[in-house]
Amino acid sequence: MKYLSRVGYLLLLLIVLGMGGKHSTSPMWTLQEYTTLQSLTLANLPTASDSSNRFAQHPQALELGKQLFFDPRFSRNGSVSCATCHQPDKTFSDGKPLAIGLSGGKRNTPSLLGVAHNDWFFWDGRKDSLWSQALAPLENPAEHGLTRLEIVRLLLEDPRYQQQYHALLPNAPHLDFLQHLPIAASPLGNLEQLKAWKSIPSAQRVQIDEIFANTGKFIAAYVSSLSLAPNRLDVLNTSQPPLTSNEIAGAKLFIGKAQCILCHSGALLSNQTFQNIGTGKLGTDSGRAAVLDTIRTDPFNCQGTHSDADPHSCTELQFLTRNRHAVVGAFKVPSLRNTARTAPYFHDGRMATLEHVVDYYTQASQAVANANDLPRIQLNDTEKQQLIAFLKML
Numbered sequence: 157m158k159y160l161s162r163v164g165y166l167l168l169l170l171i172v173l174g175m176g177g178k179h180s181t182s183p184m185w186t187l188q189e190y191t192t193l194q195s196l197t198l199a200n201l202p203t204a205s206d207s208s209n210r211f212a213q214h215p216q217a218l219e220l221g222k223q224l225f226f227d228p229r230f231s232r233n234g235s236v237s238c239a240t241c242h243q244p245d246k247t248f249s250d251g252k253p254l255a256i257g258l259s260g261g262k263r264n265t266p267s268l269l270g271v272a273h274n275d276w277f278f279w280d281g282r283k284d285s286l287w288s289q290a291l292a293p294l295e296n297p298a299e300h301g302l303t304r305l306e307i308v309r310l311l312l313e314d315p316r317y318q319q320q321y322h323a324l325l326p327n328a329p330h331l332d333f334l335q336h337l338p339i340a341a342s343p344l345g346n347l348e349q350l351k352a353w354k355s356i357p358s359a360q361r362v363q364i365d366e367i368f369a370n371t372g373k374f375i376a377a378y379v380s381s382l383s384l385a386p387n388r389l390d391v392l393n394t395s396q397p398p399l400t401s402n403e404i405a406g407a408k409l410f411i412g413k414a415q416c417i418l419c420h421s422g423a424l425l426s427n428q429t430f431q432n433i434g435t436g437k438l439g440t441d442s443g444r445a446a447v448l449d450t451i452r453t454d455p456f457n458c459q460g461t462h463s464d465a466d467p468h469s470c471t472e473l474q475f476l477t478r479n480r481h482a483v484v485g486a487f488k489v490p491s492l493r494n495t496a497r498t499a500p501y502f503h504d505g506r507m508a509t510l511e512h513v514v515d516y517y518t519q520a521s522q523a524v525a526n527a528n529d530l531p532r533i534q535l536n537d538t539e540k541q542q543l544i545a546f547l548k549m550l
C-alpha cells in the first residue's frame with residue numbers, strides 16, 4: 157500500500173509539473189499552484205441547502221415558483237417580472253449598468269446562476285435567505301411595486317396558482333378570507349397602504365405574511381435550481397481542451413502576484429465576505445454598513461416566525477458583526493463565474509468591461525490615500541491581458 161501510494165504521488169507530480177505530457181519543455185504548474193487552482197473548481201462546491209425554506213427541494217414548489225418568476229402580472233403596471241431583469245439568455249442578468257423595473261434602480265443586476273450557494277443576498281447582503289430576498293423586489297416601488305396584500309390576492313385569486321398552492325399546503329386559508337379586506341395593504345407601503353395594513357386584524361396580518369413568505373419560498377425553490385455549468389478549469393486534466401498559454405499565465409497571476417484570490421477564492425471565486433475596494437460612496441451608498449440593523453430586525457430573517465429553521469442554526473445571523481465602522485463602503489465579493497457574460501461590473505455597474513475592472517485594481521491599490529482593503533499590486537500590459545484571459549475562461 158505504502159509503495160503504491162508513493163508511486164501514485166510521483167505520478168501526480170509528473171502530471172502536475174507537465175513532465176508526463178507531450179509539451180514537457182517547461183512545467184505547467186507547481187504542486188502548490190495546482191492545489192490552489194483545484195480549490196477554485198466546482199468539485200469543492202457543497203450542495204446548497206436552506207433549512208429556513210421547507211420547500212427548497214420540493215419539485216411542485218419549484219414548478220409554481222418558476223411560473224411566478226416569469227409572471228408580469230405580479231407588478232404595478234402588469235409588465236415587470238423577475239425575468240425582466242434576470243433574463244435566462246443573459247445568465248439571469250440584464251446587461252445594463254443599473255436595473256430598470258417600474259423606474260430606474262441604483263444597483264447593477266447580478267446573475268442568478270449558482271446564487272443559492274451564497275451566504276448573503278444583494279450587494280450589501282441585506283437578506284440572509286433566497287426566499288426572504290425574493291420578497292423584496294415584489295414590494296419595491298422601483299421594481300414590481302405591489303403591496304403585500306395584492307401579491308397574496310394575485311396568488312389566491314388565480315385558479316391555477318390557487319390549486320397549486322392548496323396542493324402544497326392543504327390547510328391553507330381559502331379565498332373567502334380575503335373578502336372583507338382592503339385591496340392593497342402593506343407595512344412597507346405609502347401612508348394609505350400602511351393605514352390599510354393597520355386596519356387589518358393582527359391574526360389576519362400574520363396569515364397574509366405567511367402566504368407572502370411562502371410565495372418567496374416557492375420562487376426561491378426555482379431560483380436555487382439555476383446551476384453553474386463547468387468551465388475548462390473544472391475539467392482540467394480530463395479530455396476537455398486545456399487552458400491556453402495566456403489563460404495559464406493569467407491563472408498564475410490571479411492566485412499569485414495579482415492577489416485576486418485574497419477575496420475571490422473557492423469554487424464561486426468569492427470568499428463570501430464584504431470588502432471595501434473603494435467603490436462605495438459615503439452618504440449615498442455605504443454598502444454593508446447601512447444594512448446591519450435592517451438584517452437583525454427583518455421579520456423574514458432566518459430567526460423570524462416565518463422561517464422553517466431552528467433559530468440556533470442561524471449562525472450567519474448570530475455572528476453578524478456589530479462593527480459598522482469596519483464595513484463602511486464594503487460590498488459583497490461577487491462570484492467571478494461567468495464574469496465575461498455579466499458586464500457591466502461592480503454594484504453600480506460603473507465599469508463597462510473587464511479591462512476597466514483590471515485597470516481599476518491596479519490604480520485603486522496605488523492610490524495615495526489608500527483607505528480600502530485592497531493589496532498593492534503592479535501589473536504590466538501583458539500581465540493585464542493574461543489576467544483578463546483567465547477571467548474570461550471562468
Ligand code: HEC
Nearest residue numbers: 237238241255256257263264265266277278279290293299
Ligand atoms: C428591476 C429589476 C429587477 C427585478 C424586477 C428583480 N430583480 Fe433581482 N436583482 C436586481 C438587482 C438590481 C439586484 C441587486 C440589488 C441590490 O444589491 O441592492 C438583484 C438581486 C437579486 C438577487 C441576489 C443576488 C445576489 O447575488 O446577491 C436575487 C436572488 C434576485 N435578485 C432574485 C430576484 C427575484 C426572485 C425577483 C422576482 C421576485 C427579482 N430578483 C426581481 C434587479 C431586479
Ligand code: HEC
Nearest residue numbers: 414416418419431435487488489490501502503513517529
Ligand atoms: C479585497 C478584496 C478583493 C480583492 C483583493 C479583489 N477583489 Fe474583485 N471584487 C471585490 C469586491 C468587494 C467587488 C465588488 C465591488 C463593488 O461592487 O463595488 C469585486 C468585484 C470584482 C469584479 C466585478 C464582478 C461583477 O460581477 O461586477 C471583478 C471582475 C473582479 N472583482 C475581479 C478581480 C480581480 C481580477 C482581482 C485581482 C486583480 C480582484 N478582483 C481582487 C473584492 C476584491
